[in-house]
Amino acid sequence: MSIFIKLSWYFKQEWRIYAIGVLGLVLTAIFGIFPPWIIGHLVDLIRDEKLTADYLFLLLGGLVAVAIIQYIARYMWRNAIWGEAAKLESLLRHRIFWHYMQMDTAFFQRYRTGDLMAHATNDLSAIQRVAGGGILQFADSLITGGTTLIAMMLVVDWRLTLIAILPLPLLAVMARTLGNKMHIAFKKSQAAFSRLNNKAQESISGVKVIKSFGQEAADIQDFNQQIDDTITINQHVNKLDALFDPITTMIMAISYVVTIIYGGHLVNTSVITLGALVSFVSYLSMLVWPMFALGMLFNTLERGNASYDRIEAIMAEKSSIIEPEDAVNKTPVGNVDYQVASFTFPGATAPALTNINFNIAAGKTLGLVGSVGSGKSTIIRLLLREFDNYQGAITFNTLDICQYQLDAYMPAIGYVPQETYLFSDTVRENIRFARPNATQAEVEEAAYKSDLAEQVDNMPEGYDTPVGEEGISLSGGQRQRLAIARALLIDPELLILDDALSAVDAETETAILQTLRQERQNKTTIIASHRLSSVMDADEILVMQDGQIIERGTHDSLISQNGWYAKTFALQALAVEGEV
Numbered sequence: 235m236s237i238f239i240k241l242s243w244y245f246k247q248e249w250r251i252y253a254i255g256v257l258g259l260v261l262t263a264i265f266g267i268f269p270p271w272i273i274g275h276l277v278d279l280i281r282d283e284k285l286t287a288d289y290l291f292l293l294l295g296g297l298v299a300v301a302i303i304q305y306i307a308r309y310m311w312r313n314a315i316w317g318e319a320a321k322l323e324s325l326l327r328h329r330i331f332w333h334y335m336q337m338d339t340a341f342f343q344r345y346r347t348g349d350l351m352a353h354a355t356n357d358l359s360a361i362q363r364v365a366g367g368g369i370l371q372f373a374d375s376l377i378t379g380g381t382t383l384i385a386m387m388l389v390v391d392w393r394l395t396l397i398a399i400l401p402l403p404l405l406a407v408m409a410r411t412l413g414n415k416m417h418i419a420f421k422k423s424q425a426a427f428s429r430l431n432n433k434a435q436e437s438i439s440g441v442k443v444i445k446s447f448g449q450e451a452a453d454i455q456d457f458n459q460q461i462d463d464t465i466t467i468n469q470h471v472n473k474l475d476a477l478f479d480p481i482t483t484m485i486m487a488i489s490y491v492v493t494i495i496y497g498g499h500l501v502n503t504s505v506i507t508l509g510a511l512v513s514f515v516s517y518l519s520m521l522v523w524p525m526f527a528l529g530m531l532f533n534t535l536e537r538g539n540a541s542y543d544r545i546e547a548i549m550a551e552k553s554s555i556i557e558p559e560d561a562v563n564k565t566p567v568g569n570v571d572y573q574v575a576s577f578t579f580p581g582a583t584a585p586a587l588t589n590i591n592f593n594i595a596a597g598k599t600l601g602l603v604g605s606v607g608s609g610k611s612t613i614i615r616l617l618l619r620e621f622d623n624y625q626g627a628i629t630f631n632t633l634d635i636c637q638y639q640l641d642a643y644m645p646a647i648g649y650v651p652q653e654t655y656l657f658s659d660t661v662r663e664n665i666r667f668a669r670p671n672a673t674q675a676e677v678e679e680a681a682y683k684s685d686l687a688e689q690v691d692n693m694p695e696g697y698d699t700p701v702g703e704e705g706i707s708l709s710g711g712q713r714q715r716l717a718i719a720r721a722l723l724i725d726p727e728l729l730i731l732d733d734a735l736s737a738v739d740a741e742t743e744t745a746i747l748q749t750l751r752q753e754r755q756n757k758t759t760i761i762a763s764h765r766l767s768s769v770m771d772a773d774e775i776l777v778m779q780d781g782q783i784i785e786r787g788t789h790d791s792l793i794s795q796n797g798w799y800a801k802t803f804a805l806q807a808l809a810v811e812g813e814v
């Protein structure tokens with residue numbers, strides 16, 4: 235029951251609508267007593283040959299009136315209770331999604347995507363069931379069950395009632411135990427189905443790799459094994475499901491037998507009339523659902539409670555990226571001054587960056603080069619406010635970047651990663667993702683500057699061509715150009731290209747960089763790349779190794795230092811010549 239207390243904030247907030255729902259339930263239950271009574275009364279009148287046509291019409295009219303009232307009352311409670319449950323689910327879903335969006339990178343490293351999705355779907359459904367089915371089961375077992383029992387005792391006979399309902403608690407016990415087993419089995423079945431789906435998706439996505447390594451037979455065998463497992467688990471679910479009806483029928487049969495034997499005796503001894511016995515049998519069948527509801531209620535509440543606790547735990551997680559109360563609501567422009575003595579990833583033992591100091595004046599370009607894993611992206615990630623736990627300070631326009639409001643700070647940056655994410659939408663919407671109100675002319679200009687325009691013109695529907703999961707596949711180079719167009723459209727103060735041109739050929743890269751230089755004369759750019767030709771024209775180039783700067787300077791000065799940069803440049807130049 236503690237989940238009702240945990241959700242009391244919502245019930246209090248929505249008490250009016252819940253009150254309408256409960257009123258609807260009470261009316262349904264009270265008016266539900268009349269039809270069996272009317273039918274029993276009819277039986278007695280027929281047996282005693284006292285039924286007149288007028289009275290018959292009156293009783294039938296009564297039945298119709300009761301049916302109409304019940305129809306309205308049912309509509310009332312269904313609308314109110316199911317509506318409120320859906321509203322709660324939507325409210326919580328909105329909150330949890332908002333929370334996810336506020337969380338830092340470390341949070342997404344701690345939790346697996348699948349788990350976060352499960353919280354936002356399964357757990358919320360379980361809570362929704364408390365506010366809908368749970369309330370209904372609770373009210374139904376109390377109100378419908380209670381009203382029917384009272385009617386049985388008052389209208390018919392209290393002794394018959396007590397004897398006939400003796401087996402009924404078994405229904406509640408069955409609903410609880412079997413329901414619990416069903417839930418566990420069903421969860422296993424869902425998990426098996428999702429494993430099967432994952433396997434199918436992985437095999438289809440990785441089909442080229444599977445074939446190229448000749449692993450088709452092993453993969454098919456693995457897939458078949460998963461199908462067999464899924465079927466075995468589903469068969470178990472079906473077996474449990476198949477038990478529900480026969481057990482219910484058996485328990486009810488015992489009740490009916492008791493009713494007929496003892497009720498028959500009461501009729502014979504004229505304690506009750508035959509009509510009263512007929513009414514009683516109807517009332518008895520009306521108790522089946524409240525008994526089920528009672529048994530199911532415990533399961534609904536238990537699951538809802540566990541889900542609520544899991545959601546609470548997620549919602550209690552705090553982002554380590556904290557905005558100070560007096561954070562500045564101004565988008566930065568100007569110099570970037572980066573003075574980081576040391577930065578260690580959360581959970582790591584050794585620092586990923588040590589003594590990284592540089593200053594980029596507004597309008598200048600910084601190049602970041604170095605071998606794989608040397609720390610180039612990490613330098614950028616601190617600028618993107620993914621982590622704040624470094625020693626030192628990064629200022630943008632003389633103000634520490636942690637002092638800006640995130641919503642004001644982030645629009646200053648256009649970030650283009652190596653692997654860009656395309657949404658399942660048109661080329662146009664993907665380009666104007668960060669500025670949804672950009673005009674077609676602006677979109678086309680951005681595409682032109684990133685050397686994508688010609689390619690889009692050749693696509694089947696031009697800018698209306700769908701891309702992403704549900705659209706056509708773009709090549710690696712096209713994706714990268716689209717990502718650059720996306721960043722250019724917001725004309726950011728600081729453009730960061732993190733190995734963002736690795737999939738385009740050197741000639742196209744040079745053309746794109748040339749356009750960027752012309753277009754962004756007063757704006758700052760950081761280019762991280764493995765291809766040294768990308769950073770040749772930068773105002774300063776940092777050569778990274780093991781999280782430290784090992785060489786720095788302009789292209790010419792680095793060549794004359796004859797270190798890593800000069801040697802790598804020579805090797806890459808040779809490779810290009812080789813290609814020619």
Ligand SMILES: Nc1ncnc2c1ncn2[C@@H]1O[C@H](COP(=O)(O)OP(=O)(O)OP(=O)(O)O)[C@@H](O)[C@H]1O
Nearest residue numbers: 579580582586604605606607608609610611612613
């Ligand atoms: N989340 C993380 N937790 C712990 N260590 C990490 C994390 N992300 C990156 N690292 C480590 O930090 C180091 C620097 O990685 P980084 O991605 O900055 O290198 P890089 O120079 O950009 O490499 P590449 O050229 O391959 O992109 C690597 O040793 C990497 O394994």
